[in-house]
Amino acid sequence: MPEQGNRRVVIVGAGFAGLSATRALSGESVDVTLIDRSNHHLFQPLLYQVASAALNPSDIAVPIRRILRNQKNATVLLADVKRIEPSRREVMTNQGPISYDHLVLACGATHSYFGNDHWAQHAPGLKSLDDATDIRSRILYAFEAAEREPDPTKRAAWLTFVVIGAGPTGVELAGALAEIAFRILVHDFRRIDPRDARVLLLEGRRVLPPYSEESADSARHQLESLGVEVREQTLVTGIDDAGVSIGDERIEARTVLWAAGVQASPVGASLGTETDRAGRVVVEPDLSLTGFPEVFVIGDMCRFEQDGALVPGVAPAAMQAGRHAAQNLLRRVNGQPTLPFHYVDKGSLATIGRAAAVAEVAGMHLSGLIAWLAWLGIHIFFLIGFRNRSLVLFEWAWAYLTHQRGIRLITGDVAERVRSGHADRNPTVGDERDPEDTSRVDRS
């Protein structure tokens, strides 16, 4: 039995890492407080499907309380963690400080604009449900604005979509954009042909950097078949509300999406220990924090090297680390030595579009339909909840059979700005005219 003063476990973050750690402590004689600033666990690998109007937010998000309702030793707290005071063993939140005996930090990562934070307003990234519905609204709004724009140059800018960064998220977003423009919206407009749209995928290195050359070639080929213009070795030097600059070259585009870089949560830096350039916390082999063995740091905010390479920021790695941190935490509670973490790579998968994907599993490189089916099956399997699995399967079957995307809604801030005409606040709704403007809407 652990002593009384050794039982308070605080876990920060209910992503794959933090949630796996929490569940691994189920039934153990510890008191777990799981803190997150959202009320839901998000299945991030499918977030781009919400951004591209294929899935509903609730298909890929489940209330944390719902997941843990039967885990009696877990209390869920909605709060925003600002920093950690490891020497006082306190988590500082916007709801006041919380003391711990053991801490598991799994705060994840956010976008990084490589020092160009002013790009954020013009090129939103994709990390939360609100990001996804905002990007969805921007994409759909661009076609609406093009439909009513009489000037051909301006119309072309509304119909140009640039995705920056060709990692899995960028590849998936570009593929989805191509499907929307070239297949799904084709019959819905009267003045524009959505097939006139351009979808550009810009990447500083090459497509899918962590994958093999063979998979990258296949992904590039599949993207180009869908109509995406793939440009590798291309460094963006400027982004503003009208487009993207690449050195002297200029691409006029009203919709620019950012999928290029991630930065670990700033909570990591507040620990005062060693971090790398991306803000990831360097940890000991047992995932604990140097000098603070009662603190474990896992998931996307942790830097863990194995066999000379970084453990990647993917869901399977986060889940394995979550379970391992929980085990080590229990070993400490029980006075046992901790064990080193070892990541087991089960393979990589990235989807590109309808029946298009690449996979690297057990040394095999798959692509096309078979990789896409593997991707489908695995993602449905790991979704939480029977309801969600059924609905996602329904949405995918529906989209596949009908070439439709069911969630084509413009909502939130973008919709609000359509109404209010507050043009200056969002580049994608930037050309609202004054009602007194005497220029006519082209009704031809």
Next chain:
Amino acid sequence: MPEQGNRRVVIVGAGFAGLSATRALSGESVDVTLIDRSNHHLFQPLLYQVASAALNPSDIAVPIRRILRNQKNATVLLADVKRIEPSRREVMTNQGPISYDHLVLACGATHSYFGNDHWAQHAPGLKSLDDATDIRSRILYAFEAAEREPDPTKRAAWLTFVVIGAGPTGVELAGALAEIAFRILVHDFRRIDPRDARVLLLEGRRVLPPYSEESADSARHQLESLGVEVREQTLVTGIDDAGVSIGDERIEARTVLWAAGVQASPVGASLGTETDRAGRVVVEPDLSLTGFPEVFVIGDMCRFEQDGALVPGVAPAAMQAGRHAAQNLLRRVNGQPTLPFHYVDKGSLATIGRAAAVAEVAGMHLSGLIAWLAWLGIHIFFLIGFRNRSLVLFEWAWAYLTHQRGIRLITGDVAERVRSGHADRNPTVGDERDPEDTSRVDRS
């Protein structure tokens, strides 16, 4: 054949009235421009189901372009109509003016706070998808805030929900709130018991004013069985960020919802013709505007009396008027006299909760399970699209069998304020503490 200068039809608003008018003009030799400030048609009778986390926004909203993709004479324009210049035959939008030969106005209605517009920020109403997801986030956030609130008085205020107005929307919202508190969330919290919540339904007259006494009695009884405190003949005299005042009485409540009054769109007043107290435009028997026979005003923004009573602001009336206005418009195009409108009342239905409803059809007053089944069937039948019908059926079956609500997501502004701690902007997130605050979060 109509002459060239007689073919331009502009329809404002893609609700039930405007959309029905548009579809009734399909295949006719007129050019229809349908203007709406949203990109979707909304099935408003189910909006409260989105607000109460039972349905997804996309279950009850369909892109207008999708509905009209095969109607070649219809162009959809996303724009906000500011006012009409009937003498110049122009619609003034935030995208510039648009000329018409024939105009159908169906701009609908919005909330009315009876001159107390400052109540709006404390007691949001339910008219759009964004309203619905905002109310959903507020309701769910209130339970989260109660869970972490150590002070019993403050906690009780977070657990008190007030719905003002007991028309169909108010009754439905109150019933849904009771289900959420007393059934759905019961096992999800550790420090509070959601069953300690209070749900109050306040009404100045009596429950379901347009229904018979018999139906009202039944609705009141069913609401009380669900745990709702129904208070009739109760006039609210004040609303602020901490609660509601009724004369000298005070109810401390952090979540107040407004379902008491509607006001016709201000576009109606811009016509310069006669309107009633609620801003509805008084129309001729053929639904045209007095003095401007080329303008038809229909739906919730029109005042139409029949047999000494107002035609109610319900979907069937709007759809009938939409079809009738389209017919009269075509008669005018073809030089025929217009016909007077006659509303056919097919009955009324209001739902209260799981297996609870009231219905008045063909002189019969139904209640309970049979009325609820009728309500279910009719609402699924009139939803647009097979996909939506299937998904809504799935969601309802799921909710019915499992006592769950699948869409329990806190998103948007409320979620943003959780993170930023901008407490002052929203009464439901009003007690964020400073991270430096030394008071502890109660972890008992």
